[in-house]
Amino acid sequence: MSDIHANADSKTDGRPGAARGLSPTPAPRILIVEDEAALSMLLAYNLEAEGFVVDRVERGDEAEIRLSETMPDLVILDWMLPGVSGLEICRRMRAREATRSLPVIMLTARGEESERVRGLSIGADDYVVKPFSVPELMARVRSLLRRARPDRVAAVLSAGDLELDRQNWRVRRTGRDVHLGPTEFRLLEHLMERPGRVFSRAQLLDSVWGLSAEIDERTVDVHVGRLRKALTAPGERDPIRTVRGAGYSFDETFGKGPGASDRTP
Incomplete structure (x- = not known):
């Protein structure tokens, strides 16, 4: 016992991958950029339970600093952030060679089609409207990582x-x-x-x-x-x-x- x-x-x-009986692959690293502390903690809890390594920041300018220090495998990015907006962060990421192909899931309370189109056109890979199902978001994270970094999942x-x-x-x-x-x-x-x-x-x-x-x-x-x-x-x-x-x-x-x-x- x-x-x-x-x-x-x-x-x-x-x-991820430990159940194959092989040497485990490095756990994918997820950066959460969300200024709602309760939501940020909820996402971190569920991602860590899935075996991911999680880093959290609350401001857009902090996200830029963190991205320059440690490159994650995927970013969960809130649209409305203090400092620099999530939309602007996403635009800047796509303008830089190092982060151009980094997967981004945008979180937002904006559910209108025009806003979704705007978020996707700026470079977000996926778009989730609050409130959302946590298991669904976890599935989207895994799906996006499998497409972008199949070696990590x-x-x-x-x-x-x-x-x-x-x-x-x-x-x-x-x-x-x-x-x-x-x-x-x-x-x-x-x-x-x-x-x-x-x-x-x-x-x-x-x-x-x-x-x-x-x-x-x-x-x-x-x-x-x-x-x-x-x-x-x-x-x-x-x-x-x-x-x-x-x-x-x-x-x-x-x-x-x-x-x-x-x-x-």
């Missing part, structure tokens, strides 16, 4: 005879297709990204359903049950571990040798 909790605190388990997570293809939304085990609903797919993806790390029901609700989800924590148990049923045929090992009083994890020993999983119904 102590080994399980030690893995729950491991930073390397959170790096593994398109396929695999462990033992189990393989999850993020790009094609496909799961296979021992050569057969595993049919999962969208929630079960995101749940498996989240667990496979951090093998061995134990997540409480509340943490899984935050990361898979979103902090705004008004559902009971026991809902997690229902979806974990469905996931297990879909993944595990008779005689096959269950890759999902239940840690009593703590939550669930993807078995870090799955595919590394014989032995039964510590499954708890």
Whole structure:
């Protein structure tokens, strides 16, 4: 049990690609430029839970300084900022060789089509209107990173005879297709990204359903049950571990040798 909790605190388990059983790739670095402290903290919490390295600034002029010091892999940029506006920051980034192709997701309360067109025409790669779904934003971050920096985000997570293809939304085990609903797919993806790390029901609700989800924590148990049923045929090992009083994890020993999983119904 102590080994399980030690893995729950491991930073390397959170790096994208770690579930492949290979040397983990460097975690992608995300720069958040947002002056609303609560929103900035919420985004940082969810991104770090996804295994990203996060840096945060509140002003446009601070963003320019930070970009000159450390180059991120993606920028989440608010439209309205003190100092220099997000729109101007984006324009300046596209004018510089070093940041010309740096992926940018623009956050804004402006939902009009003309404003979206303006943001995209200035060089933003994606545009998200507040309020937004955190899981949707996380999906957009991963999608944009896969297109811009495919070397930094593994398109396929695999462990033992189990393989999850993020790009094609496909799961296979021992050569057969595993049919999962969208929630079960995101749940498996989240667990496979951090093998061995134990997540409480509340943490899984935050990361898979979103902090705004008004559902009971026991809902997690229902979806974990469905996931297990879909993944595990008779005689096959269950890759999902239940840690009593703590939550669930993807078995870090799955595919590394014989032995039964510590499954708890």
